[in-house]
Amino acid sequence: MTADILKITDLSIHYDTPRGALKALRHVNVSVPRGKIVGVVGESGCGKSTLISTIIRLLANNAKVASGSIVFDDQDLLALSETQMRGLRGTDISMVFQDPMQTHNPVLTIGRQMTDIQYRDKSTTAEKRNRAADMLALVGIPDPVQRLDQFPHEFSGGMRQRIAIAMALMARPKLLIADEPTTALDATLEVQIIKRLHELQAEIGCSILFISHHLGVIAELCEEVVVMYAGEVVEQGSVRDVFHSPSHPYTKALLDCDPGHIKEKTRSLPTIPGEIPDLVNLPAGCAFAPRCSQVFDACRSNRPAWNECKPGHHALCHLAETETVS
Ligand SMILES: Nc1ncnc2c1ncn2[C@@H]1O[C@H](COP(=O)(O)OP(=O)(O)OP(=O)(O)O)[C@@H](O)[C@H]1O
Numbered sequence: 001m002t003a004d005i006l007k008i009t010d011l012s013i014h015y016d017t018p019r020g021a022l023k024a025l026r027h028v029n030v031s032v033p034r035g036k037i038v039g040v041v042g043e044s045g046c047g048k049s050t051l052i053s054t055i056i057r058l059l060a061n062n063a064k065v066a067s068g069s070i071v072f073d074d075q076d077l078l079a080l081s082e083t084q085m086r087g088l089r090g091t092d093i094s095m096v097f098q099d100p101m102q103t104h105n106p107v108l109t110i111g112r113q114m115t116d117i118q119y120r121d122k123s124t125t126a127e128k129r130n131r132a133a134d135m136l137a138l139v140g141i142p143d144p145v146q147r148l149d150q151f152p153h154e155f156s157g158g159m160r161q162r163i164a165i166a167m168a169l170m171a172r173p174k175l176l177i178a179d180e181p182t183t184a185l186d187a188t189l190e191v192q193i194i195k196r197l198h199e200l201q202a203e204i205g206c207s208i209l210f211i212s213h214h215l216g217v218i219a220e221l222c223e224e225v226v227v228m229y230a231g232e233v234v235e236q237g238s239v240r241d242v243f244h245s246p247s248h249p250y251t252k253a254l255l256d257c258d259p260g261h262i263k264e265k266t267r268s269l270p271t272i273p274g275e276i277p278d279l280v281n282l283p284a285g286c287a288f289a290p291r292c293s294q295v296f297d298a299c300r301s302n303r304p305a306w307n308e309c310k311p312g313h314h315a316l317c318h319l320a321e322t323e324t325v326s
């Protein structure tokens with residue numbers, strides 16, 4: 001048994017567009033160790049959802065795997081048939097999305113949906129209902145037995161998201177993939193859900209791949225963090241190393257824009273000046289160079305290497321080369 005439940009190596013995904021191939025992911029390496037929580041951060045359009053869709057094989061029709069492999073629990077996911085893949089989704093790999101209505105069927109009661117999800121289980125419907133009620137209680141839904149007979153619209157947004165997490169964890173998956181599950185919620189609820197998710201993860205012992213552009217949430221929940229920019233992983237390491245001593249100027253800029261890091265009160269949140277590059281016509285050299293405050297000549301012409309800042313902490317940046325202590 002390998003140490004990583006998920007190991008993504010050299011993954012490149014291109015979308016076919018009228019203007020040419022849009023390189024949504026380029027040579028991405030991400031590993032999720034068994035029992036650990038790994039966070040992925042990055043601005044809108046950097047490829048977070050593309051990464052997840054590739055893992056669970058729900059990519060758009062115009063997408064093509066240009067290179068790479070995805071090994072989940074010692075199986076090569078890209079080589080599995082659609083039927084084998086369907087067998088994994090919702091059992092060994094569960095998902096939670098930003099909009100819980102994507103998960104819930106509006107015309108079926110929550111109880112019905114939570115018993116249906118246990119279709120592989122041989123126990124009686126009454127036993128499945130009991131298990132569903134227990135799970136609702138575990139995610140903090142009061143009066144769980146009565147609430148099983150209600151429909152999704154009878155719950156608040158925060159409750160629906162907690163139910164989505166309950167449903168994703170019912171199968172006791174080996175890996176939970178969460179794509180911005182708390183982004184649509186208010187801050188207090190977000191904290192509650194993150195806390196609950198942490199407790200459940202510890203209890204079930206699963207691994208989590210958690211996508212968010214909210215750095216505070218990543219810092220709270222995750223042990224490892226992967227920073228993405230324009231389809232590439234630009235920095236990776238422990239949450240402590242990456243957030244306390246960021247190496248890549250992009251990570252520094254992201255942290256400077258985070259509400260949790262802003263000391264003075266401002267009316268509007270700062271954003272990183274400039275825009276992400278055109279992924280059809282990428283610049284030569286470093287993709288972040290046009291926006292980088294520390295840019296120098298080599299950045300515009302040479303691709304940076306994946307440099308080690310310290311053991312377990314890497315950055316795709318020319319500056320990290322000089323920072324390396326040998
Ligand atoms: N089916 C598609 N065809 C063409 N381009 C696509 C397609 N899906 C996504 N893209 C492009 O791929 C890039 C990465 O998109 P993706 O949705 O993975 O980003 P993201 O990091 O999840 O963004 P967000 O934070 O907004 O959810 C973007 O430039 C996007 O416009």
Ligand SMILES: [Mg+2]
Binds near residue numbers: 048049050
């Ligand atoms: Mg997305």
